Amino acid sequence: MVKGIPDGIKRTHILEAITQIAAGKQHNFAKSTGFDLLHDGKRYPPKAVVGVAAELLTGQEHDPYDFTGGLKSKCFKVLESNGFEIVPKEGASLESELPDEVNPSSRKDWSEDELRGAVNAYIKMRELEARGESFTKKDIYNSLAREFGRSVKAFEYRMQNISHVYSLQGRRWISGLRPAKNVGPRNLRIIEQLIADAEGQQLPESVVFEAAVQRKLDTPDMDEPLGLESPERTTQEVTSFKRDPKVVAWVLREANGLCECCDNPSPFTKEDGTPYLEVHHVQRLCDGGPDTTSNAAALCPNCHREMHYGKRKQELATKLTSKIARLK
Numbered sequence: 001m002v003k004g005i006p007d008g009i010k011r012t013h014i015l016e017a018i019t020q021i022a023a024g025k026q027h028n029f030a031k032s033t034g035f036d037l038l039h040d041g042k043r044y045p046p047k048a049v050v051g052v053a054a055e056l057l058t059g060q061e062h063d064p065y066d067f068t069g070g071l072k073s074k075c076f077k078v079l080e081s082n083g084f085e086i087v088p089k090e091g092a093s094l095e096s097e098l099p100d101e102v103n104p105s106s107r108k109d110w111s112e113d114e115l116r117g118a119v120n121a122y123i124k125m126r127e128l129e130a131r132g133e134s135f136t137k138k139d140i141y142n143s144l145a146r147e148f149g150r151s152v153k154a155f156e157y158r159m160q161n162i163s164h165v166y167s168l169q170g171r172r173w174i175s176g177l178r179p180a181k182n183v184g185p186r187n188l189r190i191i192e193q194l195i196a197d198a199e200g201q202q203l204p205e206s207v208v209f210e211a212a213v214q215r216k217l218d219t220p221d222m223d224e225p226l227g228l229e230s231p232e233r234t235t236q237e238v239t240s241f242k243r244d245p246k247v248v249a250w251v252l253r254e255a256n257g258l259c260e261c262c263d264n265p266s267p268f269t270k271e272d273g274t275p276y277l278e279v280h281h282v283q284r285l286c287d288g289g290p291d292t293t294s295n296a297a298a299l300c301p302n303c304h305r306e307m308h309y310g311k312r313k314q315e316l317a318t319k320l321t322s323k324i325a326r327l328k
């Protein structure tokens with residue numbers, strides 16, 4: 001679902017990226033937190049440099065959620081294998097009071113063991129709650145905090161991140177642990193995998209894309225995205241497409257809670273308070289349709305299913321395209 005770092009980034013791409021960033025190029029990456037790329041005595045954010053270099057190589061814009069940074073990441077390897085030096089940020093503290101996403105200035109990535117500890121405790125509490133048995137959340141956080149040397153607050157917040165994953169999967173979360181959205185894609189993916197492992201299930205469709213859409217929906221000022229004229233193919237169990245979350249977010253916002261086919265309000269509100277609509281591609285991606293706003297419409301689930309399976313689907317599609325001006 002995410003782009004990842006393309007192979008083939010060369011030193012020249014990285015040097016050009018540094019030049020552009022130094023000249024004030026706009027990009028979607030935040031300031032660096034734990035590490036800097038050191039070049040000619042100046043410091044640069046490593047992820048942003050690799051993101052811009054990837055764009056120079058492929059012509060496609062890369063976002064922070066397309067890949068991870070940090071020690072041992074491909075991002076850092078690309079820089080190091082091209083002869084660049086990465087150094088810890090000056091004054092960066094390696095201890096973190098809050099989860100990394102909350103307190104990025106003192107980031108220390110959670111290890112998989114820590115996340116597994118949190119996920120297993122969450123699953124246990126979730127089962128106890130389902131059986132109507134009582135438990136004290138504070139005691140559980142306390143023992144996790146003692147085991148891993150992080151604060152109780154950090155674990156409590158992490159539990160709310162796990163609620164967020166359950167919420168994205170359309171499943172029940174533990175009462176009192178309201179879903180907290182700000183968890184990075186790296187940890188989101190790990191939490192999702194840990195839940196699947198612990199429950200002995202196959203990995204469901206990734207929540208990372210859905211989370212990326214939500215993040216874009218939460219961005220107040222967003223220009224209409226260009227989208228992807230020929231979205232890249234990716235093979236999982238079935239062939240699906242690397243869709244652009246910005247296109248989904250933009251179309252949902254444009255629809256403003258009303259189905260663009262029947263004009264009825266979205267049939268229900270999601271847990272996060274936003275109206276539930278589904279984004280449909282008029283010309284299917286598998287038929288070569290582009291993942292752009294001029295090929296995507298926000299539909300209520302009834303219209304959407306009918307658009308795919310209904311007897312009148314052709315008629316509905318014609319009605320939709322003649323009604324919505326941006327659709328081609």
Ligand SMILES: [Zn+2]
Nearest residue numbers: 259262300303
């Ligand atoms: Zn509808």
Ligand SMILES: [Zn+2]
Nearest residue numbers: 279280281308
């Ligand atoms: Zn559809």
